[in-house]
Amino acid sequence: MTNNTFLNLPDEKKEKIIAVSTNEFAAKGYRGASINSIVKKLKIAKGSIFSYFGDKEGLFLHIFKFAVEKVKDYLRDVRENTKDQNIFERLKKILQAGVDFTDRHPNIYRVYIRMLLNSDIPLREDMQKSIREYAHEFLCELLYDAKEKNEIRKDLDIKIAAFTIEAVMDRFLQTRILPFLDPGADIYGADRKKCEELIDQIISILKKGI
């Protein structure tokens, strides 16, 4: 749907458009986001957005795909960089990378989780499923490898384990971008060191149980 006109824009402009739009969608959701508000912030003509993306849905889809790709990229990176470590090290690295990512791109992650929960809108079903499915399969692969290497219990149901890990990790990352989600003030690791400790403890619980 996205127009060549947009793709041919100077990188700086493209990035600004994506950033401002992402912020708008992240802050107000699909319906709440206002093209008026976006173009005012961007100081461009309203018509330009429509020539770039067709309509509001087109803009959102672009933003969303962009966000999804960013998330996938970071997952891929971690996998490649942790190939020779054991599963618990790898999970730890994933969480740390996730923390970095949400710190660097809080609005991208906001758009991503917002849209997972917003059913009112124009994500094709497959888009909606795509990312959690991707994360799920990603974790399944990791766990499968780990089982082969006898790092985890032979009797573990991989799918359910993946589900559990994903839930915990996702929620942990959410606490970083949605402070109010954080149930205890001291769980939210403001500083790097505290944060690493938390990660260690979470991994530890996933490893040993409660």
Add this chain to the structure above:
Amino acid sequence: MTNNTFLNLPDEKKEKIIAVSTNEFAAKGYRGASINSIVKKLKIAKGSIFSYFGDKEGLFLHIFKFAVEKVKDYLRDVRENTKDQNIFERLKKILQAGVDFTDRHPNIYRVYIRMLLNSDIPLREDMQKSIREYAHEFLCELLYDAKEKNEIRKDLDIKIAAFTIEAVMDRFLQTRILPFLDPGADIYGADRKKCEELIDQIISILKKGI
């Protein structure tokens, strides 16, 4: 904010107003929800809603508080009914009760998770935090009891364990009302029996680790 006029309404009418409004907010989100649409379904005058709740925000806040209370009620019930069981039995019961709850009141739970993500709108901070905080403290209490009874590791960090458990449980319940969140078709327990198995396995992972 809610008016006495509303509170003095016959129960049946009050309930209908809450039910219809909850559905609307659950289906379309805060901004997407339309007072027009609500009053049309209710066959009452538009002005009435505004006299009852002041404005759209007031209506939403009422709906949301109501939803929160319902959730808290169910948590309280479970706690009372499982006092003499061990922690793993209790967690299992909580999850089962949660499944019942989301099956019976899918829209209440929908409103609740929808609104966790909406930052631009009118949840007072405390309202926003209230429910996850409540669940967190609720689990902390349970775990504290359990530690006293030597059901769990002595060295377990209770807050982080509570956080972990809550994350997994919440995500499990989300899969029931937002099917696309479910990463694997077979994780979603369509039938009662399958669902109980899943719960057992999740609890098992929480207990023993991976």
Add this chain to the structure above:
Amino acid sequence: MTNNTFLNLPDEKKEKIIAVSTNEFAAKGYRGASINSIVKKLKIAKGSIFSYFGDKEGLFLHIFKFAVEKVKDYLRDVRENTKDQNIFERLKKILQAGVDFTDRHPNIYRVYIRMLLNSDIPLREDMQKSIREYAHEFLCELLYDAKEKNEIRKDLDIKIAAFTIEAVMDRFLQTRILPFLDPGADIYGADRKKCEELIDQIISILKKGI
């Protein structure tokens, strides 16, 4: 489609809304007509028009049906008032009544003929056909009566005669509201007397041929 709210309006207001809207559609056609422009002239809120008629199409349909009914009314009147006259007297009376009508309601007639030629728009097919069909059948009845009374040729094809008469009459009336349609300056009867002469001559040609 038209709302009760509109129908319950004071007559004066209703008439003004119809008059202003009719002028707008008559002057600019369906697409060209602007709700903005209409409400500005009426000094009412934009929303009101939409609450009365649903949308632009609803407004137009109301206007159009209204115009059609007015035209039909005038045809009915003439028929009733000329029952005992011969066909040529009757045709003359019809044309004279038509002249009166277009003089009194030029915009109603304008809307009516505009819409016959505008295919881009929301007249249900039957609406489109309705009025010319009505006029055609109306003339067929008159001619059938006339044939029975031996006022016209026995071998005359009534349908084609009706078609011919309607074409001439319609065009004559058009010249009154669309001056530029008038091919010769002196055919257009500005004054009553001249106009009657023209009518006589037209009827004469229809009667005797050229």
Add this chain to the structure above:
Amino acid sequence: MTNNTFLNLPDEKKEKIIAVSTNEFAAKGYRGASINSIVKKLKIAKGSIFSYFGDKEGLFLHIFKFAVEKVKDYLRDVRENTKDQNIFERLKKILQAGVDFTDRHPNIYRVYIRMLLNSDIPLREDMQKSIREYAHEFLCELLYDAKEKNEIRKDLDIKIAAFTIEAVMDRFLQTRILPFLDPGADIYGADRKKCEELIDQIISILKKGI
């Protein structure tokens, strides 16, 4: 208004631009017609249209003049080719040629009658009058000749006769491009033979009266 740049274009390109534009104006009217849509179909740059014709009005005027010239051409042809026939034969030939013309160029005729009704837009008065005036004078000449040759009544008012004939002929041609204008299904001559019969009957009524 039309630019030399346009006139110097290869014939093929000029014709394509005129054809596509005529279709657009015929289908959607002046206001409804979209330059966007035209240039998309033509696969030329939007700016070109504006350099050729100045603005939308300029394009339309060109199209309209072109249509008028085509109509005049066909009238001239018929006159030349029927010089030695009597008036009723000539009228018949004119109608037959008109049928051919509307069958071959329905959109040209559509533009022409559409625009007769559009008062708000950019036909200079003289353009608006031009074509019907031309047709009127054309018929007057024919009738004047016929009177000299004693083919028609000596007492006939030529102008009014011309008006009458033109009205009937025009309406007949309209039925071919605007089927819904046709009052009776069987008046509309779908096939050539039926059509000729209709023409004969119409001419006969014009000749002998009703």
Add this chain to the structure above:
DNA sequence: CATGAATGAGAGTTCATTCAT
């Protein structure tokens, strides 16, 4: 107290027109 007509700001969207390349 209930009603629902009136309001007008603001939404998404289209489009003729301009102008730098």
Add this chain to the structure above:
DNA sequence: GATGAATGAACTCTCATTCAT
């Protein structure tokens, strides 16, 4: 001379909110 990106006014339509009845 051709191009098409940028523009912003104008469009239809929605909606929370007000207030006279």
